[in-house]
Amino acid sequence: MDFADDPAAAEFRAGLRSWLSEHLAEYAHGTGYESAEAVERTHKWHKALAQAGYVAVSLPAEYGGRGLPDSYEGIVNQELAAAEAPPSPPIGHIAHAVVDFASDELKTRVLPGLLGCTQVWCQGFSEPGAGSDLASLTTTATADGDRFVVNGQKIWTSGAMWSRWCLLMARTEPDLPRHRGISMLVVDMESSGVDRREITLASGSREFAEVFFDNVSVPAANLVGERGQGWQIAMHMLAYERGPADMGWVGRLGQVIATAREAVSSGQLTADEALRQRLAAAAVDVEVLQWHVARSLANRGPGSRSEAGSVDKLLTIRIEQNLYHVVNDLAAASFVVGPPTTFANYLWSRAQSIYGGTQQIQRQIVAQRILGLPRD
Template identity: 35%
Template sequence: MSVDWGSGTELGELRARVRAFVAGHAPGRAARAGVRSPENAAELAELRHWIAALFEAGYYGADWPLEFGGAAGHDPRRDVVVAEEIARARAPMHLGGNGLAASALIRFGSDEQKARLLPAIRSCDDLWCQLFSEPGAGSDLAGMRTRAVPDGDGYVVTGQKVWTTNGHWANRGYLLARTDPDMPKHKGITAFAIDMDTPGIDVRPLRELTGTSDFNEVFFDGARIPATAVIGTPGQGWIVANASLAEERNGVSAAVVDLQLAWEDLYALAQKIEIEGRPAVEQADVRQRFGALRAEIRACALLGQSSFARWRAGRERVIDAPAGKLWFSELNLRLHEFAVDLLGARGILTEGDLDAVDGGRWQDAYLYARAYTIAGGSSEIMRNLIAERALGLPR
């Protein structure tokens, strides 16, 4: 089927090239929604190979400094096309931890750190995990309590991190820890690039409501890390972290492709479903929901495109990123709630049941959808941001 989803970034020739590249190199389709961890060593090896190939072909890392393999005169619209085409093939995206670490190192890392760490991100020999959230510091990230106490020519780290994607596979960690408890909370934090095999670090997989293990808890018990691990300067961690998070620009355009594919698949599925003895697609409420969702997916694309265009023109506004994040995450949840409801009683069957529709894909996506409304700034935090910083309401 071909649904008219409206116009976006064209760059037609590049798009065709990327599409062919993805078809030739990407590992098999991901069975599950969202950002999921490799389930075994073979999957991990395949993933490393794929990401390295994207760097090698210049589709990833083109915005890096030239000496580390970046391209001269890089057009950031290319990154959008690459992200969209990877999503369209349902292939795995850039590893989030590697992307964040790279942007932090490029902006704030020392020459020694860049020379040592960036090549291994390109080759995907290194796998990074992000060590930000804590059990007591989620929405209030700056309230983190993991300490890195200066000690001789290094630091001793004690505390606990959580929601660590790929923590059980990673050999490097991008850590935020409190180095000065006497400073105001945003100012006493330092960013570090650490080795995950440092003694005193214990990684324990966390099983989520989906039944799968994509995240971890990471315990630090007197882990000793060198002073050369500091990214930027001591006390600069909050600025480093915010700058690297803001670099995640192509998320919405890839997410829109995911939504479009899900809508199209659900539309095809609905042709085969009967409700009360009549085809679902002849029922007004079903048609209305599909129509509304199609419009909302287009609105999501426009929010992403407009925010990207504003950024390129130097006219970015506070509302842009949180509005896109809110719209996508809540729409994604609505779409998958609708999918499960549409299946009626069969909607309860999950992966493993012989009669599960599409192998339980819709139920997994329905459960996983909550990751998006909570992670990366919950919907409530997004609304606070918009109200306080875009609309100017008093704190």
């Protein structure tokens, strides 16, 4: 049992800290997904972080990672948050699908761009008719010689507007039971027949899009894993997407607490005793989440159960949504008056229980696959 950095981890942490102190100022401002300029700056930041060796550190070195234990992803997350840097690119789950399932040829072809952040990727999973019930997806990929022909529509595709590649779930075997008929393909978003339309979120963020596939040709060599293995790969990925550290989240919540603490102790915001106790309770929650994530990352490895990601996600939802209620109350009138950031952050906390599988779906996963309760 050791929650502390060993010497190698401490050295890694110190190295990242010193890199940040030297380079962060160049990239820190104006990132986000609200405008084309902000997106461009975000991608510049991702590229710089990747060039410095701080992206996908837990992935194998031969594909552009650093082959470090998963706990190092937590260190990156913590240090970026502590430095108030923009988050790292959320690509760990996509990278795991490619690294763990794709052919060597495909890996060699696409991983350098993914892990180097020189090419942006998106994830084509949800459809208008397949949200929580993802396995009901109807986008098809019909085998035709040495290629697949893709037809259908995806939605909530994060980053699709500026992506070069899409990791796409499509039905290749319409006659098989629905979970077994899905395959995972790497689709070039510059192919003819791909049409993207931006979705503006309630917060104003323009990160999401709808993507339409009209007879899009995809080389058979771009199949990830086997035909019919798509569901299994997706579940494998979700373990990483649902882990809060992978999505750059836990550190940021710690930062929210630190900011609140500073605002109260400096007298910038005032809190009565009841609110101060709620702040303390929220701080306790975030600390417990940090310890829990540290434990999850330290224990995660090849063959670990993807359901554990659902536990972490559920814990994050509970803690984050409560945290924002508390800091909104601390913000008082400035929750609704003035710059839109506070309200946008609050809206995003509401999305936490929807994307990556809703809170209700995660609970069913925990109940059925971890606790062994019967399906109806």
